[in-house]
Amino acid sequence: MQVDQTLSNYSDMAFQTAFVVYVVALFVSVFFYVRMQSVIDARRERAAAVPERELVAADGSTVVSDTGDDGDTGVSTPVATDPSRHEARADKLAGMTQALVWLGIVFHAAAVILRGFATGRFPLGNLWEYVLMVTLGVMIVISVALTRKSWRPLWPWVLTPMLALMAYGAIDLYAESAPVVPALQSNWLPIHVTTISVGASIGIVSGIASLLYLLRVWQAPGQEKGIFGALAKPLPSAKTLDSLAYKSAIVTLPVFGLGVILGAIWAESSWGRFWGWDPKETVAFVTWIIYAAYLHARATAGWKVWGTAFINILALATMIFNLFFINMVVSGLHSYAGLN
Template identity: 40%
Template structure:
């Protein structure tokens, strides 16, 4: 069928709208960090005689600043919701325009992965308000990723090529998108955990008073990274298995050590190692977090280098 150009144009417009909204939300989250109290300052409230509790920290914000920061954080969260809706519209209208699932090339695949990461963050931020304070560190790579996707991966919408006309596209690729998006949030949480935990180990007088002090406690970040990885791991496992079944149907073999297959399996091994490390004495904490960061690096390498530089059976689709 001939793609509906008006719907494709609407999808492209919504892509620009979502990038703009994410950017404004990022600014709001940055302002929240700038004007908000550090976690230590919020705890340094003492009773002054019989009067009301007052903040005695040296870096206490000016009157009204904490409330203003709170409003900015809520604004950032609201804008992120609006951006996610526009982001979902990018895929929805592109799919309607070409009458197929909208993740048959790298542009669509990467766009969907970023959307999953944003949705995961929003769900976590609603369930646990402390998580909202990592919004700037989630949206910064989201904005950079969306800009990069729009500049370097964009392709015109069109029908599926013959090799992708299979029900496994909905099963295998959908699972890969969801797993990747969840691991993206997990990896960011581990990076922030490493930064926060290093700061918490310093004597109180040597700890940072900037953005690090406004992050959730390291225990919260560690728990967030672990729980999201636990959730994403079986989905990624299913994606790898579904890909092998599709490969047998399409190419007559379950596994051929194609670069995409190989690096997907390497990512699976790294995340299995992370989950095991979390339960192993001597590997909990920073060592396990580093394994999770390596897992995220492998996933990004698999999406970018393996798709764009290496050659293999998956190269025709730029997805995997």
């Protein structure tokens, strides 16, 4: 089928627009993150300064009244800055970040859809299109998850690696719109690769959450020190981060596993065998095993949560290894899914 170059150009423009919008969202989210550091400092100062009794002055500021045992009132002193002002400004920045990300998702999705119309096929025929789809999946998953106020500080931690992956894909993996090789001209392409992409997207979110969980355990609330302490201060509690990692992994395991099974069925129809220990399918299966090990460890008595987090991070590392090294370096039956 002839490629529609006009739609292909529109797809590239939509991707570039999405990238710019995400960059702006990243800057806004960083301002929000810094503002949240001020909010937390103000909350802690207020909690440390306010004794048993509080009075409100005529101008609305809070003062502390020190009262002795005989009922005499001592000198009233102002309490630390009211955190509500910082919170209001932080909420505005968080809302702007959320709106910008959703706008970026619209352009991101348009880039994927236009790429498909331009080539007359499902847009998952090469590594560039796979990266385009996976990053879109991550942004959608995390946008839904971060509607909870306590999880909003995760935005910079998600946007940064996604922008890096998108930039790397656009610079080094970009492939011109073209028909796929005969081996990919199958109805199994959208079924298998889409399922794998969705599973990988959710798995990436889970891995990032486990990484941040370990940072939060290392820099516990109220005990932050140094640069890493400043970075960790606005993060949710370790329990909240672990919950996000665990719930995401629960979804990743069956979805990613289904993708592997669908790939085996496609392999049987294309190559006459369900499994051949090809490097890519082997590492994908190993990734699934590691996710299963993570969930099993979480359900097994005696395992520390921080220990299971390392298993989840290993699963993320294996997935990234499969995405780049196996696709681009190792030769196998899936080599056509690499660079054009």
